[in-house]
Each structure stands twice: as structure tokens, then as C-alpha cells.
Amino acid sequence: MAEARPRTGVEGKGAAANRPLSPHLQIYKPVVNMVMSILHRITGAALYFGSLLLVWWLVAAAVGPAYFDYVNGLFATLCGKLLLVGYTWTLIHHALGGVRHFVWDTGRGFDLETVDRMSWLTLLGSALITAVIWIYVIGQRGGF
Amino acid sequence: MSLRTPLKHVRRHGSARDGTDHFWKQRLTGLANLVLSVFLVIFLIRHAGADHAALKESLRHPAVALPLVLLVISGTVHMRLGMQTIIEDYVHGESSKIVLLLLNTFFSVLVGATGVLAVLKLGFGA
Numbered sequence: 001m002a003e004a005r006p007r008t009g010v011e012g013k014g015a016a017a018n019r020p021l022s023p024h025l026q027i028y029k030p031v032v033n034m035v036m037s038i039l040h041r042i043t044g045a046a047l048y049f050g051s052l053l054l055v056w057w058l059v060a061a062a063v064g065p066a067y068f069d070y071v072n073g074l075f076a077t078l079c080g081k082l083l084l085v086g087y088t089w090t091l092i093h094h095a096l097g098g099v100r101h102f103v104w105d106t107g108r109g110f111d112l113e114t115v116d117r118m119s120w121l122t123l124l125g126s127a128l129i130t131a132v133i134w135i136y137v138i139g140q141r142g143g144f
Numbered sequence: 145m146s147l148r149t150p151l152k153h154v155r156r157h158g159s160a161r162d163g164t165d166h167f168w169k170q171r172l173t174g175l176a177n178l179v180l181s182v183f184l185v186i187f188l189i190r191h192a193g194a195d196h197a198a199l200k201e202s203l204r205h206p207a208v209a210l211p212l213v214l215l216v217i218s219g220t221v222h223m224r225l226g227m228q229t230i231i232e233d234y235v236h237g238e239s240s241k242i243v244l245l246l247l248n249t250f251f252s253v254l255v256g257a258t259g260v261l262a263v264l265k266l267g268f269g270a
Contacts, residue, residue, distance in 0.1 A: 045230060048223045051255050054184075055216070058262035061203070065196035072193070088185075095181055098174045105171065133185065137192050 036119040040097035043090045050087050081144060088133055093126035166225055173222035180215035187212070200266055209267035213260050220256030224248055 028034065060071035074080050100118045103109045109118060138144050157163045187208065191199055202208050227248045235241040 041230065044223070044226045048227050051219060051223060051259075055255050055259040055262065058212075058259055058266070061196065061199050062262040062265040068196045068199075076193070091181060091185075095178055098178060102171070102175070133189065137189055140189075141193060 031116075032119040032123075033115045036097065036100075036122050040094060040101075043094040043097070046090050047094055050090065053083075053087065085130065085134055089126055089130040092129045092133075093122065096122045096125050096129075166228075170222065170225045173218045173225070176218040177215065177222055180211055180218060183211045184215055200269075203263065203266040204269055206267070209263050212263045213267075216256055216259035216263065220252045220259070224252035227252070 057071060057075070060068045075084060100109075100122055103118065109115065187202075191202065203212070228245060231241060231244045231248060235244055
């Protein structure tokens with residue numbers, strides 16, 4: 001009876017076949033704290049690669065005026081500016097998500113009402129701060 | 145004869161043997177990033193569309209170059225820890241996980257060192 005032999009578990013790709021899986025994302029109705037948790041990870045991963053933008057800009061400045069102007073010109077295109085607006089929101093959202101985690105680290109704010117309120121505040125706050133920053137920049141520069 | 149029990153070897157250290165080190169560094173760099181990002185955003189707003197000479201002039205001041213260097217270091221340490229968690233959560237093959245963890249460290253160190261070098265070069269007057 002070959003089937004009766006216990007499966008060797010973790011090794012071997014076929015080992016996981018036919019096992020029941022615990023419910024995952026697609027089972028649950030999205031609620032705000034869950035969406036903010038997922039967004040915290042997604043924005044973190046985006047900032048991981050977004051660090052290249054900041055370092056590229058700094059390197060361009062270190063290389064010299066000609067290359068710096070070229071890179072600045074790319075950031076000044078519509079695509080570049082939209083990317084920077086997205087980058088701003090991503091950074092602010094992840095930062096506010098971090099603040100939410102700091103609150104939780106102190107052992108506070110675990111009741112569902114507070115969790116939901118902090119989650120909404122993260123989203124509204126990041127949108128608001130991003131808007132304020134870009135309205136200020138547009139005002140300073142006299143256009144987008 | 146020691147009266148100590150083997151408990152001292154496991155307490156607070158977990159299976160990775162570094163205890164709360166990862167958690168703590170993530171929070172520490174997170175706090176630093178929070179403060180330094182405020183500086184970065186103000187710095188970038190003030191230099192939106194600035195020419196090369198103006199940027200060079202600001203970066204020559206240590207009060208500008210230093211927070212930027214600190215942000216690049218703290219930021220890349222933080223992002224390395226964060227990506228490590230993502231890899232450990234989603235990549236289950238042992239060899240691909242190790243390769244990705246190595247790449248994660250190399251990428252973060254490379255980005256960090258390049259950023260620091262660029263700021264220092266400007267700070268010392270490239």
C-alpha cells in the first residue's frame with residue numbers, strides 16, 4: 001500500500017497537492033483596515049524601487065549640470081510629474097501607516113472602532129497632505 | 145555546577161536567533177525616516193525645478209547634506225528589512241528565497257552607498 005506511506009511533507013513540490021488551504025484574501029469582503037494593511041505593504045515595496053528615483057536624481061546632480069538638466073527635464077514631463085505625485089502619496093501614505101503601527105506598538109488602539117478610524121485617517125491624511133504639497137508646489141511654480 | 149536552565153538560550157531569541165532585532169531596527173529606522181522624510185519633502189519642494197548651481201550650493205551646507213546622508217542610510221536599511229519580510233512571506237522555495245534575500249541586501253547596499261556617495265561628492269563641492 002504505497003498510499004499509506006506518510007507524505008514527506010515540506011520537500012517535494014507535489015507534497016502540497018490536494019491539501020485544503022486556509023481561506024485567503026479572495027474569501028473576505030474588503031474592510032478598511034485590511035485594505036490599509038495591504039496598501040502599507042504595497043507602498044513599502046513601491047518605495048523600495050522608488051528609492052532609485054531619488055538616488056538617480058542625486059547621482060545626476062553629482063555627475064554635472066548637463067546630465068542634471070536632462071534628468072530634471074524627464075521629471076518635468078507630464079509622465080514624470082504624475083510619477084512624482086504618485087511617489088509623494090506613496091511616501092506619505094507609508095509614513096502615516098508607520099505612525100499607525102507606532103500607536104499599536106504602545107498597545108493602544110486595538111479596538112475595532114479605533115482601528116477603522118485610524119485606517120481612514122491614514123487614507124484621508126495621505127491624500128490631504130499630498131494635495132497640500134502639490135498645490136503649494138503648483139502655486140510656487142505658477143503651473144503644474 | 146550551573147544553576148542556569150537552558151531556557152536562557154531560547155528566551156527572546158526565537159528561531160532566527162536574533163530575537164526582536166529585526167522588529168526593533170524596523171521601528172528605529174522607521175522613526176528616523178519619519179523625521180528625515182519631512183526634511184526631504186521640504187528640501188525637494190524648495191528645489192523643485194532649481195538649477196544645478198542652486199542645488200549644489202544648498203548641498204554644500206552640512207545641515208542639508210547630513211540629513212540627506214542619514215535619510216539614505218536609514219531609508220535603505222528600513223527598505224531592506226521590509227523587503228526581507230515580503231520575500232520570507234511569499235517565496236517558499238528555499239533556494240529562490242536565499243537568492244532573493246541576497247539580491248535584496250546587494251540592492252539596498254548599492255542604492256544606499258550610491259546615494260551617500262552622490263551627496264558627499266556634492267557636499268564636498270563636485
